[in-house]
Amino acid sequence: MTITLRPLDEAERAIMLELQVAPAQQDFVASNEDSIDEADDGDHCVPFAIYADDQPVGFTMYALDPDDGNYWIYRLMIDQRYQRLGYGRKALLEMLKLMSKLPGCSHVTLSVVPENETAMALYRQTGFRATGEIIGGEVVFRHDLSAIG
Numbered sequence: 001m002t003i004t005l006r007p008l009d010e011a012e013r014a015i016m017l018e019l020q021v022a023p024a025q026q027d028f029v030a031s032n033e034d035s036i037d038e039a040d041d042g043d044h045c046v047p048f049a050i051y052a053d054d055q056p057v058g059f060t061m062y063a064l065d066p067d068d069g070n071y072w073i074y075r076l077m078i079d080q081r082y083q084r085l086g087y088g089r090k091a092l093l094e095m096l097k098l099m100s101k102l103p104g105c106s107h108v109t110l111s112v113v114p115e116n117e118t119a120m121a122l123y124r125q126t127g128f129r130a131t132g133e134i135i136g137g138e139v140v141f142r143h144d145l146s147a148i149g
Helices: 010-018 032-040 087-100 117-125
Strands: 003-007 045-052 055-064 071-078 107-112 129-135 138-144
Touching: 003 087, 010 032, 010 045, 010 055, 032 045, 032 055, 032 071, 045 071, 045 087, 055 087, 071 087, 087 117, 107 117, 117 138
Parallel strands: 071 107
Antiparallel strands: 003 045, 045 055, 055 071, 107 138, 129 138
């Protein structure tokens, strides 16, 4: 199974609106509609459809945050039908590879709702470390990209 990140065209945008996390996870991540709207509101967000071969399975988005000048993974979601199949891990690693090629991107930051233990474990297992910061009630993690390539 090959995981790819595809820039959003109009067809992908409509497909991403159909993908949903499980009801118990809805407080953990913004909806894809809100995320796409955020990307449309400025040029700092870069959204992608996550595909497993030719099947759309999730959504992700990075941004060069205008407030702190850091690259962030703003979103990573896998549709409830495709969770626990390794797609989230593979998509995250693809995103890190992509971001490692961005000019001036030496590390990636993200934040996680503390109750989202599954996501926190995934981020730790893929090299993210908690910074000790809490922003908006979320735990901030950082990944040094020097080993990615």
